[in-house]
Amino acid sequence: MNLFVILKRTFDTEEKISIANGAIAHDSAEYIINPYDEYAIEEAITLRDTHGGEVTVVTVGTEESEKELRTALAMGADKAVLIDAEELDHSDQFTTAAILATYFKEQEFDLILGGNVAIDNGTGQVGPRLAELLDIPQVTTITKLEINGTDVKIERDVEGDVEKIETSLPLLVTAQQGLNEPRYPSLPGIMKAKKKPLETLELDDLDIDEDDVEAKTKTIEVYLPAKKEAGKILSGELNDQVKELVSLLRSEAKVI
Amino acid sequence: MSNTMEKVFKGGSFLIEDIEAADMFTPEDFTEEHLMIAKTTEDYVLKEVVPQLDKLEDHQFDVSVDLLKKAGDLGLLGVDVPEEYGGLGLDKISSSLITEKFARARGFSISHGAHVGIGSLPIVLFGNEDQKQRYLPDLASGARLAAYALTEPGSGSDALGAKTTAKLNAEGTHYVLNGEKQWITNSAFADVFVVYAKVDGEHFSAFIVERNYKGVSTGPEEKKMGIKSSSTRTLILEDVHVPKENLLGEIGRGHVIAFNILNIGRYKLAIGCMGGAKRSIEVSAKYANERQQFKKSIGSFPLIQEKLANMASQTYAAESSVYRTAGLFESRLGQLSEEEQKDGLQIGKSIAEYAIECSLNKFFASEVLAYVADEAVQIHGGYGFMSEYEVEGAYRDARIHRIFEGTNEINRLLVPGTLVRKAMKGELPLVEKATALQNELMMMMPQEIGTEALDQEKYLVSMAKKVILMVAGLVVQKYGQKLENEQEVLANLADMISELYAMESTVLRTEKAFNRTGAERHTQKLLMTEVFCQEAFNRIEAHAKESIIAVEEGDTLRMMLSALRKLTRHTPINVIKKKREIATVVLEEERYVL
Numbered sequence: 035m036n037l038f039v040i041l042k043r044t045f046d047t048e049e050k051i052s053i054a055n056g057a058i059a060h061d062s063a064e065y066i067i068n069p070y071d072e073y074a075i076e077e078a079i080t081l082r083d084t085h086g087g088e089v090t091v092v093t094v095g096t097e098e099s100e101k102e103l104r105t106a107l108a109m110g111a112d113k114a115v116l117i118d119a120e121e122l123d124h125s126d127q128f129t130t131a132a133i134l135a136t137y138f139k140e141q142e143f144d145l146i147l148g149g150n151v152a153i154d155n156g157t158g159q160v161g162p163r164l165a166e167l168l169d170i171p172q173v174t175t176i177t178k179l180e181i182n183g184t185d186v187k188i189e190r191d192v193e194g195d196v197e198k199i200e201t202s203l204p205l206l207v208t209a210q211q212g213l214n215e216p217r218y219p220s221l222p223g224i225m226k227a228k229k230k231p232l233e234t235l236e237l238d239d240l241d242i243d244e245d246d247v248e249a250k251t252k253t254i255e256v257y258l259p260a261k262k263e264a265g266k267i268l269s270g271e272l273n274d275q276v277k278e279l280v281s282l283l284r285s286e287a288k289v290i
Numbered sequence: 291m292s293n294t295m296e297k298v299f300k301g302g303s304f305l306i307e308d309i310e311a312a313d314m315f316t317p318e319d320f321t322e323e324h325l326m327i328a329k330t331t332e333d334y335v336l337k338e339v340v341p342q343l344d345k346l347e348d349h350q351f352d353v354s355v356d357l358l359k360k361a362g363d364l365g366l367l368g369v370d371v372p373e374e375y376g377g378l379g380l381d382k383i384s385s386s387l388i389t390e391k392f393a394r395a396r397g398f399s400i401s402h403g404a405h406v407g408i409g410s411l412p413i414v415l416f417g418n419e420d421q422k423q424r425y426l427p428d429l430a431s432g433a434r435l436a437a438y439a440l441t442e443p444g445s446g447s448d449a450l451g452a453k454t455t456a457k458l459n460a461e462g463t464h465y466v467l468n469g470e471k472q473w474i475t476n477s478a479f480a481d482v483f484v485v486y487a488k489v490d491g492e493h494f495s496a497f498i499v500e501r502n503y504k505g506v507s508t509g510p511e512e513k514k515m516g517i518k519s520s521s522t523r524t525l526i527l528e529d530v531h532v533p534k535e536n537l538l539g540e541i542g543r544g545h546v547i548a549f550n551i552l553n554i555g556r557y558k559l560a561i562g563c564m565g566g567a568k569r570s571i572e573v574s575a576k577y578a579n580e581r582q583q584f585k586k587s588i589g590s591f592p593l594i595q596e597k598l599a600n601m602a603s604q605t606y607a608a609e610s611s612v613y614r615t616a617g618l619f620e621s622r623l624g625q626l627s628e629e630e631q632k633d634g635l636q637i638g639k640s641i642a643e644y645a646i647e648c649s650l651n652k653f654f655a656s657e658v659l660a661y662v663a664d665e666a667v668q669i670h671g672g673y674g675f676m677s678e679y680e681v682e683g684a685y686r687d688a689r690i691h692r693i694f695e696g697t698n699e700i701n702r703l704l705v706p707g708t709l710v711r712k713a714m715k716g717e718l719p720l721v722e723k724a725t726a727l728q729n730e731l732m733m734m735m736p737q738e739i740g741t742e743a744l745d746q747e748k749y750l751v752s753m754a755k756k757v758i759l760m761v762a763g764l765v766v767q768k769y770g771q772k773l774e775n776e777q778e779v780l781a782n783l784a785d786m787i788s789e790l791y792a793m794e795s796t797v798l799r800t801e802k803a804f805n806r807t808g809a810e811r812h813t814q815k816l817l818m819t820e821v822f823c824q825e826a827f828n829r830i831e832a833h834a835k836e837s838i839i840a841v842e843e844g845d846t847l848r849m850m851l852s853a854l855r856k857l858t859r860h861t862p863i864n865v866i867k868k869k870r871e872i873a874t875v876v877l878e879e880e881r882y883v884l
Binding site: 050101104105108218219220221222223224225227228 | 323327329330363368369378380384878
């Protein structure tokens, strides 16, 4: 089976976000594989171990993303592809999906797995867009996956409920928490990863013209959430407190 | 995978030679694989061990065994074991990083360290082919776990005073061991013990003893002040028949194994201490930001900031020193041919080469941890005294590190003792350098100190070397053979040498980082280097003064003190201001920041 995982390099979940010159400061940040993409990698490796085949991890990023690709190889993926898009000044979900679609049109694939959402921008769009562009079925936020020949049985998380779906390969799925427990790269895995193939493609190699993948959106402003103010403790008769609370909710919090 | 430094340095040579920043290993030299190994270890500790810490602290050793086996599955037990025996045969930097990350596992890090370090290494380094094949694959996978039995009720620092005996039986097939070993880490569950005993009550030797041999038993679990997650019991040997194939190394040469394993144990312990110190900084910085008093976070008070800055700067010094030492080991051991790597004598020599550095790291880093853990409790105030706060445990766990693997007092005495021996053997030209210095002192003119970043710190390092040579030359001249009775002065010398090693390690590390990626990205490193060097130099000066006063009197004393003043003349930096800057960053990021 030809298994592909699309992954993204994101900020470490522990990172404190700061804004400098109207953009998120990247200077000393630690990076990780987007945690939802880790579920996708784990699932792909398990599927390969059961059904045979090969796992290729793909990212659209810069040279720095090699580190996350290596980590995926150390977990057990077989091959990695870095599509270097450093030359693009602006990119959005359209850009990423368009680049990936161009790449995948040249590949033989049975299943593409991705995370349900990336923890940085949190749009959850790249997977669904890619499936549309490739004209294949897609199932998002999956929590269980069973493959039998080309038949696929899936359970997906629908806001806490479970939806059961049957579909067939080729297919794109995005992983939700609960799909599996991603492994850590073992030390032998880390040492082996050094020798696994990691291919870098420039946009030119894919015959992509920068204009064709130009971002469809423009970021107007980036700002941090307002600082949480200290809470208020009301006092006095219970009835008065309730009245005050209602009036504050109306006038200050403006929620009713 | 290693990117070890090409040059191989003699142990102790830092005292009289200057090295280039490029020739010193620093944490900024970690490879991608090193960092991935560190991450796997960190993830393992956080996700597998930390949730079980309560059980571990409660002596549920079946959990320890399970966790060690899981560590084995990830390869975390096989780093120092060669590939041909089922291990990974990775470099010393990798094993050091694993040790650092394990510190977060509290007493369980001692279980891990005892297994992979003092438990397995005697067989890795000094075992014969048959012993390696029989034991190492299981030790690397965690199928069997190891312990190390050197200490006895009557012999601690005086290891060679052991009373446990071994006697070849009449058939000549087995050594019969009798005796009692004390405070044996992992003794509740270890399958294999490296035991020291005297053959015929005389020849100190090492044996591999399996738990299931008849006559092997362990005493009750000790009640300890800290590191409760590790098992500590006596090992009782009653007419234990050990196959003669399990004699480790040669009869009467057990001390070579014991002392070299101790050397490795010492620098590894130092790495663990540094890892623990980093964690305490993180916890304390978070608390200082959260805790409000007088309607402000306590982190906004300069006295709390001063503590955090001291904790960070000293940890930086420890981190720079221990990885420098790991680099020294790596370049020397990495240089041995495959044949030499199988030769216990060669290995022993390579390790013993850095005995001084091992001792320096051991007492320096364990005292940094002691300070950091103590201030961590202080920053937490009354809450730090309560067991539900992490720092309470960190404080108790820290205490043992100044005691085991050779007390800090023994390690202090070892430093000048080894140096004098090296000088006598002609391995280090200390006497020549000291004599040359005497002449130099006569006509020394005050030097202009540059104004570039690190200029002053480099100057202080070079002057510290001279001060140490001067004091060392003085006491050797004065006491000669009787020097060993002057323990206070010897300990002063050890302290001065330790401060120097740490100072130089911070300066060269910061310089190397500057050269690689530019000074502006390393302001925190520079600040910590400046603060540490200034304060370390002040301490060196004080130790030197006390030592000179203890040794000389009258006109000679006045002359020596004036020479010391010449050597220590400089305009000190404003450490208060710099510490506030350091603390601001630590509080912002709530961790030890580089």
